[in-house]
Amino acid sequence: MAEEAAQQPLAFVAETVLKKRKSTEALALTRKAQLELGKYGHGQKNKKSKVEDIKRPEQFIKQFRDQELDLIRMKQRGKRSKKVIGKPKSKLLFIIRIQGTSDMHRRTKKILYNLRLRRIFSGVFVRATDGMLEVLQKVEPYVTYGYPNLVNVKELIYKKGYATVDRQRIPLTDNNIIEQTLGKYGIICIEDIVHEIANVGPHFKEVVNFLGPLTLNKPEGGLLGKKQPFKDGGEAGNREEEINELISKMN
Numbered sequence: 001m002a003e004e005a006a007q008q009p010l011a012f013v014a015e016t017v018l019k020k021r022k023s024t025e026a027l028a029l030t031r032k033a034q035l036e037l038g039k040y041g042h043g044q045k046n047k048k049s050k051v052e053d054i055k056r057p058e059q060f061i062k063q064f065r066d067q068e069l070d071l072i073r074m075k076q077r078g079k080r081s082k083k084v085i086g087k088p089k090s091k092l093l094f095i096i097r098i099q100g101t102s103d104m105h106r107r108t109k110k111i112l113y114n115l116r117l118r119r120i121f122s123g124v125f126v127r128a129t130d131g132m133l134e135v136l137q138k139v140e141p142y143v144t145y146g147y148p149n150l151v152n153v154k155e156l157i158y159k160k161g162y163a164t165v166d167r168q169r170i171p172l173t174d175n176n177i178i179e180q181t182l183g184k185y186g187i188i189c190i191e192d193i194v195h196e197i198a199n200v201g202p203h204f205k206e207v208v209n210f211l212g213p214l215t216l217n218k219p220e221g222g223l224l225g226k227k228q229p230f231k232d233g234g235e236a237g238n239r240e241e242e243i244n245e246l247i248s249k250m251n
Helices: 002-007 015-043 057-078 106-114 130-138 150-160 175-185 190-198 204-211 243-250
Strands: 092-097 122-127 143-146 162-165 168-171 237-240
Touching: 057 106, 057 130, 092 150, 092 243, 106 130, 122 150, 122 204, 143 243, 150 190, 150 243, 162 175, 162 204, 175 190, 175 204, 190 204, 237 243
Parallel strands: 143 237
Antiparallel strands: 092 122, 092 143, 162 168
8 A cells, every 4th residue: 555655656846837836925924924924023114024014905005095185175175266265465475385295186296396395404496476376276285375475585585596507406605607608688696586585577487497496494483274274273374474484494
């Protein structure tokens, strides 16, 4: 009997089945390591692991739901009446992006990118119009904005301003750079830039494109209640003239 059992051929297993079995075992080990890292890995920040970048299925589901909820809320804000939005009280607006993470819908992100606000705590000068206020309603939780005074316009440009030439950032330390690019508009120095922006002159668009977005400092103590409107005690939305206090903290 023992000899007959020894002479019996081994069961044939297809190569594809063996490969699938190996892949399943490897996935199970990775999943186990991922769970253990989530449970016990808080004190092992210096250890590198390949599973750190692997998202759990529930994380994908939450991210998708957050993005869809963001889209719904954006559409609701876009339906606000013009009476609620109000009219511009000045010709110039300064917009600061205060947050924005993976919970943003791609349409929200596109609006921020069109405003050139690709990074948190970046700021841009824009012309204050009814249409701009309507656009800002859609991305209100992610930005704060208001009407900057002349002092802050000047200090922002002198401290944070740089030229964008051939996709390169160049500090505004040489008026020759300004004259070479904007001289055809009669703008030859940094004071001319300040004047054109503060007064929203005829070549305002060319000047702000030349400047590029301004990189601001994170305010001391951070921002609390970011997504809540400023009028309700939060940080987001229209601050009108009170934007100047925040600019002073971030410049």
